[in-house]
Amino acid sequence: MTALRPEVAEFDRDGRPGDGQPGGVMPTSEHEGAGLVQLHESIATLLASRGQWRQAYQHLRSAFDLVYADQDDPPQVPEQLRREVDRLRREHAEAREQSLRDSLTHSYNRRYLDQRLVGMVAERGGTAPGLAIALIDLDWFKQVNDTFGHLLGDRVLQRVVELLQEELPEGAFCARYGGEEFVLVLPGLDAGPAVEIAESARLRVERHAWASLAPGLRVTVSIGLAYEPPAAESPARPPVGPEQQLLRADSLLYTAKQSGRNAVAYREGGRVRLAGPASGRRGIAESRVAGY
Template identity: 80%
Template sequence: MTALRPDVAEPDRDGPADVAQAEGNGLVQLHESIATLLASRGQWRQAYQHLRSAFDLACADQDEQPKIPEQLRREVDRLRREHAEAREQSLRDSLTDSYNRRYLDQRLVDLESGRGASTPGLAIALIDLDWFKQVNDTFGHLLGDRVLQRVVELLQEDLPKGGFCARYGGEEFVLVLPEVDVTTAVEIAEAARLRVERHAWQSLAPGLRVTVSVGLACESDGEDPAARAPVAPEQQLLRADSLLYTAKQSGRNAVAYREGGRVRLAGAASGRRGIAESRVAGY
């Protein structure tokens, strides 16, 4: 961390003023050291406060304004950049670089508070890799990690404005699609499922095949947006989980959603028979 003390000529003898100056310099050094330690721990606000204290001490009793403010601005700017980078990293999954559960929870709260009754509803897709344990058992966990990374890349393609992907846990991911109607949400989820199915997985390992099952919960479910009651994101996640169960029990590699009171499968899976019932009562 850049020193904040102005250049001071060496005294000829240790008089009272020299002793006071030495004590002041010692306090400046102490505040700088504490600021550096706090910054290394990500405690940015406290680090700034100690930098500010060091600056005030260094400027005390100076006849001319030293060139410290520019140094301080550089230090504060650096701390802010590191703070922003650290915060972004804290919201990312370390393996896949998708957003993590912490970010998902925060954004769902923000989206819930910012939605209006007349705007299109929020859609949440809960996505699970099919037979992923077999992938790990057959090809190894290192390749399994590469599969997860590639799946995230495929899921994040062509998302609408404000949409994002987050890792929900293990091999489960969530697509959050704000302000879309049920038709658009189904198209987005089905396109993502199809990208995963059609990807050239054998380029990673001969015989490798990866598919996903998707439970898609749409707030409006095809109803008039003006007539619908708001649905809490937590409830939508439960609905998405129930529909994911439907997709799994109905043959996997499918998008299950509800429209007009009926559970449906999207795309090529729509012709399958024996669609499983929802696990959530009253849905």
């Protein structure tokens, strides 16, 4: 595309030239037609740089229409225009993906988590599968930063995310909830497999060779797993919203912390339990959420 010319400065609120629709003024000469083509291409470049992909595409399409305005047969899309449109689509997809990723760990961010959870709850009709949400917190992470420095602390967060994302089933994802807290969203599973996935993630973190990053470094995580059964099992009950399910996961995370850390806490048959080796611990803390 050509660079934006200095005189191209005024647009309406949809990113179109001030005279209205793209291509709304038909050229009166071949020279004017070529000028309008360049104008639309320049505007498209500017709009793409602003992330206004739909309007950029409209201007590219207007340039294409001007080039072939006098032809009777529908023209083939020229290869150059096709490449430009493909490039805009790729840049749009990349920009959107970056806006949904945490800049440090490259896991999904809180924005993506909120959007996905709202969508999952909205889709929970009569045949909706189960949904597990595991809220994960690094144990004693402040001591890691104080002892080894924040730079190494950042490397620990990055490595923990890599470990959490290993062996996730299709449709599951990891998101950074904030600070040293992360969330695993596990849709379409029964309660038992969801607990197994959370316990496997906890164990991978515990067994990782952390001393390779710094002598004496040890990292563990505590996990609270909240499970919402398939809608078909309780069709009369309204679906639990994402905030409520996250609140339940947070309550179970508190239980895991208060029960000795480095554990997965979940609820089964109305009782709070710990998974794996931690199941033999005594004095499991009570949930902080009343009625749960």
